[in-house]
Amino acid sequence: MTIMMDTGNRIAAKAAVMARPEVVAAYPITPQTTLVEAIAEYVANGEFKGEYICVESEHSAMCACIGASAAGSRTFTATSSHGLLLMHEMLHWAALARLPVVMCNINRVIGPGWNIWVDENDSISQRDTGWIQIYCSSNQEIYDTVIQAFKLAEHQKIVLPVMVNLNAFILSHTSMPAEIPDQQTVDDFLGKYTPHWKLDIDNPTTFGNIIGPEYYFKIRRAMQEAQMNAKHLIPQIAKDWKKASGYFHGDLFEYYKCDDAEHILLSMGAIGAESKIAIDELQEAGHKVGLARLRVFRPFPTEEVRKLGKQANLIVIDRNISIGSEGALFNEVKAALYGESEAKATGFIAGLGGKDVTYKDIETMCQKAIQGTAKEQVWYGMEE
Amino acid sequence: MALKDYPVDECLLQGNASCPGCPATIGLRLVLKALGKKTIMVVPACCTAVIESLYPHTSFDIPVMNIAFEAAAAGASGVEAALRQQGRTDITVAAWAGDGGTYDIGIQALSGALERRTNFIYICYNNQIYSNTGIQRSGATPYAAWTTTTVSGKNEFRKEMGEIILAHHIPYAAQTCISYPEDVISKITKAKNIPGPKYIEILAPCPPGWRFSMDKTVEMGRLAVDSGAWSLWECENDVMTFNGKSKLILEKKIPPKPVEEWIKYQGRFSHLFKPQRDEERLKAIQKYIDDLWERYRKCYLKP
Numbered sequence: 001m002t003i004m005m006d007t008g009n010r011i012a013a014k015a016a017v018m019a020r021p022e023v024v025a026a027y028p029i030t031p032q033t034t035l036v037e038a039i040a041e042y043v044a045n046g047e048f049k050g051e052y053i054c055v056e057s058e059h060s061a062m063c064a065c066i067g068a069s070a071a072g073s074r075t076f077t078a079t080s081s082h083g084l085l086l087m088h089e090m091l092h093w094a095a096l097a098r099l100p101v102v103m104c105n106i107n108r109v110i111g112p113g114w115n116i117w118v119d120e121n122d123s124i125s126q127r128d129t130g131w132i133q134i135y136c137s138s139n140q141e142i143y144d145t146v147i148q149a150f151k152l153a154e155h156q157k158i159v160l161p162v163m164v165n166l167n168a169f170i171l172s173h174t175s176m177p178a179e180i181p182d183q184q185t186v187d188d189f190l191g192k193y194t195p196h197w198k199l200d201i202d203n204p205t206t207f208g209n210i211i212g213p214e215y216y217f218k219i220r221r222a223m224q225e226a227q228m229n230a231k232h233l234i235p236q237i238a239k240d241w242k243k244a245s246g247y248f249h250g251d252l253f254e255y256y257k258c259d260d261a262e263h264i265l266l267s268m269g270a271i272g273a274e275s276k277i278a279i280d281e282l283q284e285a286g287h288k289v290g291l292a293r294l295r296v297f298r299p300f301p302t303e304e305v306r307k308l309g310k311q312a313n314l315i316v317i318d319r320n321i322s323i324g325s326e327g328a329l330f331n332e333v334k335a336a337l338y339g340e341s342e343a344k345a346t347g348f349i350a351g352l353g354g355k356d357v358t359y360k361d362i363e364t365m366c367q368k369a370i371q372g373t374a375k376e377q378v379w380y381g382m383e384e
Numbered sequence: 385m386a387l388k389d390y391p392v393d394e395c396l397l398q399g400n401a402s403c404p405g406c407p408a409t410i411g412l413r414l415v416l417k418a419l420g421k422k423t424i425m426v427v428p429a430c431c432t433a434v435i436e437s438l439y440p441h442t443s444f445d446i447p448v449m450n451i452a453f454e455a456a457a458a459g460a461s462g463v464e465a466a467l468r469q470q471g472r473t474d475i476t477v478a479a480w481a482g483d484g485g486t487y488d489i490g491i492q493a494l495s496g497a498l499e500r501r502t503n504f505i506y507i508c509y510n511n512q513i514y515s516n517t518g519i520q521r522s523g524a525t526p527y528a529a530w531t532t533t534t535v536s537g538k539n540e541f542r543k544e545m546g547e548i549i550l551a552h553h554i555p556y557a558a559q560t561c562i563s564y565p566e567d568v569i570s571k572i573t574k575a576k577n578i579p580g581p582k583y584i585e586i587l588a589p590c591p592p593g594w595r596f597s598m599d600k601t602v603e604m605g606r607l608a609v610d611s612g613a614w615s616l617w618e619c620e621n622d623v624m625t626f627n628g629k630s631k632l633i634l635e636k637k638i639p640p641k642p643v644e645e646w647i648k649y650q651g652r653f654s655h656l657f658k659p660q661r662d663e664e665r666l667k668a669i670q671k672y673i674d675d676l677w678e679r680y681r682k683c684y685l686k687p
Contacts, residue, residue, distance in 0.1 A: 022469040025462060051465035056496030060458035063451060063493065067426065067462025070449050073469055075462070089452055199424045199447040199463065201475055206442035208450030215439055 004180045008171035011139045011178045012078070012104045012164070013038035015146035017048045018186045019102070022073035025053040025064035029083040030116050031168045032106045036078060058083035062090035062101070069099035070207065072198035074150065077101065080168065081108035081122045088126060094161045095130025095223060097208060098196060100153030101161040103131075104146065107269065107319075108168040109353050117354020118168040120269060120320040124297075124328045130223050132162040132230055133298040137273035139176040141249040142166050144241060145295075150190055151237050157229040159196045167319075168354070170270040181245045189244045227299040234296055252301035254293040257283060261290030263370050264308050266333060267317040268294040271350070271357050275317075278362035289315075289366055294329065302336040309341030315369040317362065317380075319351045326377050350380040385566050391417040400443030402435045405598030407588035407605070409435060410562040411509050412480070415586075418572035419505075421446055423476045424467075426460040428490060429453040430482035431516045432509075454489040456481040457497035460504045468503070476576055477504040484514040486585075487523035487545050498552040498581045505575045505582040508545070509562075511590035519593045526613070527672060528665045530595075530652040537655060537665065541672050545585060550619060555580040558618035560627075561587040563605030567616055567627060574618070587614045595651020604649065612640035612673050613647075615680070624684040634680055643670050 004011060013035050016024070026036045042048035051068075055061045058079050065075040079087060084105050094101050105123050109115040123133060132152065136142045142164070149162040166172055199207070211219075235251030242248035256276050258264055267275050272293030279291045292308055294301070308314060314337075318327025325331055330347030337343055346369040351357040361380065368374040395416035402409045408431050416423070425448045427433060433450055437443045451459040456479040464477045481490055486508040494506060513531055514520040520533040524545065528537040549557045556578045558571045568586060575582035589604035591597065596604055608614035615630040625631070632638040644666065647653040656662045 023462060023465045025465075051469055053461055053465055053500065055458060055461070056492060056499070059454070060461070060493050060496055063455040063458035064462035064465065066451065066455075067449065067459040067464075068466040069462070070459075071424070071463045071466035071470075073466035075466075090455065093452060199449055201422050201424065201447060204421070204445050204447045206436050206439075206444050206448040206450070209436040209439050209442060209448070210433060211439040 001182060002180050003177050005175055005177045006139070007034060007173050007175050008139050008142050008166050009035035009106070009173065010038045011143050012146055012166065013042065014180060015143045016076045016104070017042045018183060019076070019147055019150045019190060020074065020187070021050050021076040023051045023053065023065070023068035023075045024077065025055050025061045025068070025075070026077045027055050027058045027061045027079070027083060029058070029080045031108060031172045032078050032080040032083070032104070034173070035104060035106070058086040059090060062087040062094060065101045066090060066094050066097065066099055069094070069101050070097065070199050072195040074154070074193045075101050076103070078104040078106070080106035081110055084122045084126060085110065088129070091126055091129040091131055091161070096219065098159045099161060100159055102146065102149045102153055102164070103161065104164050104166065106168050106172045107165050115353055116168065118170055118270070118319065119352050119354060120165070123163060123165050124320040124322070126163070127298055127328065130160060131298065132160055132227065132296070133165060134162065134296050135165045135268040135272070135294065136171065137270055137293060139171065140178040140247060142171065143178045143180065144245065144247045144249060147186055147189065148237050148241050152230065152234060154193060155233055156196060158226050158233060160223065160226050160230070165269065167270040179247065185244055189241065231299045231301065250293065250295050252296045252304055254295060256291035256293065258290030258292060260288055261312050262288040263315055263366065264312040265289060265291045265315045265317070265362070265366055266294055266329060267291070268297065268329065269319060271317055271319060271362070274357065274359050275362050277359035278366060281359070281363055282366055287366070287370060289370065297329070300332050300336070305333050305336040306340045309337045309343035313344040313369070314346070315366055316345060316347045317350050317365060318347065319357070321349050321352065330377065346374050347377040348380045349377065355381060385569060390569065391420065393417065393421060395421060395423070395445045397443045397445055399437070400435045401437045402431070403592060403598070405591040405601045406435070407511060407562045407590060407601050408432060408509050410601065411568065411586045411588055414562070414565050414568045415480070415507060415572050416446065418569045419476050419478060419576060422474055423478055424449070424463055426451055426456050426463060426477070426479045428456040428481050428485045429516065430485050432480060434516060453485055454493055456485060456490055456493065457506055458493040460506070461497050461500065461502045464502055464504050479504060479506045481506070481508055482515070483508060483510040483512060483524035484522045487543060495552065498549070498554050498583065502581050503579055505572070505584065508585040509588040510585055511588040511593055512542070513590065513593045515590050515593045527669055528653060528656060530655060544676070549583045553622060554583060556582040556618070556620050558584045559587070559614070560584065560616055561605040561609055561614055563602045563609070564616065564628065571618060593652070595654070596649050600649065604646070607641070607646040607649070610641045611643045611646040612677055613643055626684070633677065634685060640673070640677070643673055
């Protein structure tokens with residue numbers, strides 16, 4: 001075990017390399033670049049012995065991962081923002097082909113205009129692709145989640161790609177200490193990769209040819225079942241990793257001071273970490289408010305949200321907006337509560353385009369919701 | 385190579401879902417004979433996705449990975465990297481794509497894979513149209529040809545993909561045609577034994593797309609070569625060799641047939657002859673081919 005004092009990107013690269021993928025294919029995009037540069041350094045110093053394909057686009061990065069995964073190898077890639085959007089077609093493809101590709105996405109604003117700061121619209125707009133989506137809030141969590149992502153993706157009851165999201169700059173470029181276990185711990189935890197299916201000259205099979213509606217319907221159903229399985233397996237794998245490494249960051253949610261809370265704040269990513277300070281201050285001021293930091297957006301933790309709704313009114317902060325509707329998390333939280341709870345839900349859109357969201361801002365949002373003075377959905381920082 | 389020496393193995397099976405007279409199946413049969421069973425094929429959206437037949441059946445006796453339209457070369461890059469890591473360098477990785485997937489939507493991924501020196505064979509079966517989607521123009525469609533998106537004939541000339549490929553200076557690139565089985569098999573066999581990126585383009589005259597009778601597929605390919613509208617060549621480590629009749633045309637040992645001898649059998653050019661001859665466009669087609677050969681002679685004819 002060693003302590004690594006480094007940025008989220010470099011710690012993600014460390015985790016990816018320690019998972020020993022056989023193929024990494026990636027294309028540079030700010031603010032993911034330092035992650036792929038770190039992998040290149042591991043290639044140069046011999047720490048990474050797999051194939052590193054520096055492709056000519058993110059679309060090709062995902063295609064190469066699909067090809068490598070289909071040929072039976074563990075694969076990894078990383079991207080951000082427009083890169084993720086360019087991959088969109090192949091994100092669907094990887095999930096439908098049931099290929100356990102693991103990818104880090106650095107949440108970044110979509111242009112125009114050009115803006116490299118944090119915002120979660122990039123990954124949120126990929127939510128229907130079939131990928132498991134996990135959001136991190138610290139560098140330690142990034143390390144631990146990338147390792148767990150391989151276990152999760154490759155689990156025989158899941159066999160789906162996993163996207164590990166980390167916020168641009170706030171995590172990707174901020175140095176924090178992370179405890180790195182020894183290689184043996186990671187090797188023992190992940191085990192040898194056995195592909196669920198692969199291109200095999202001894203068993204010549206055609207994958208992805210033309211398919212009628214009946215079989216296609218079954219494929220979609222099987223993907224949904226795999227995501228539902230992940231709801232149970234994510235907490236299990238998180239517990240197993242805690243046993244192996246000592247680290248645990250929550251399962252589908254991380255709960256913080258939720259006992260006796262009459263209001264519970266739901267947020268994700270780096271805002272989730274910042275929220276803890278706000279909760280401390282609010283509780284000190286006598287408010288009965290707790291935090292449920294959402295780690296897993298897909299599969300969506302419907303049952304857990306319902307439990308929260310039975311206990312408290314919910315306050316939701318979204319660093320994204322489904323234009324024409326509302327914040328994605330707010331939307332899904334309300335859908336989960338429908339018919340199951342009388343809880344009031346208040347939504348805030350905050351921090352778009354990388355606008356800073358401090359713990360003081362979070363306190364203000366919570367106070368407005370607690371006082372009942374907020375509209376159902378508020379654009380925080382630009383109220384009329 | 386004599387017919388009796390062709391590999392007996394058939395990796396393309398009977399009962400596949402191609403059209404009668406399909407040139408892609410002729411090409412596939414020959415290509416797979418040359419590549420053998422230790423081959424993994426990557427197929428983007430194209431007619432071959434149909435030829436494979438409907439799941440859970442297949443007409444291929446080798447592993448095949450279908451992938452999105454623009455993605456053949458990138459997908460093959462991944463397969464090749466994985467096999468190298470696994471120590472399976474005995475397996476040939478081949479991408480098999482149409483001209484739409486090669487000249488147009490797939491050119492970026494192809495150029496990238498060639499530049500990265502990916503150890504694979506990229507094969508383009510060129511029927512000069514988007515045939516699977518119902519005969520639309522592609523970058524390979526010749527000037528004046530009717531397609532469903534060039535209703536009175538294409539206004540632009542085709543791009544010369546071969547010259548684009550040659551600019552990558554890969555170890556082996558070639559053009560051939562399904563009408564010359566020996567040429568196809570010898571070029572694929574040669575490519576299989578050369579490490580690094582290889583590109584082979586096979587002209588594939590398409591009966592429904594070009595509007596000719598389904599029993600004339602082979603003849604249409606031969607006339608394309610005889611008229612110089614298509615050429616047979618290979619370029620190994622930047623050394624260019626023209627083959628068969630194309631060599632004789634290059635060296636001016638035989639004159640190419642007038643291009644009219646090729647296009648007059650194809651309904652896609654019928655508007656150039658009826659109701660009256662369109663001399664202007666007929667001349668332009670001939671001039672394009674004459675100019676192409678003059679360029680070839682300047683570049684490749686040794687004095």
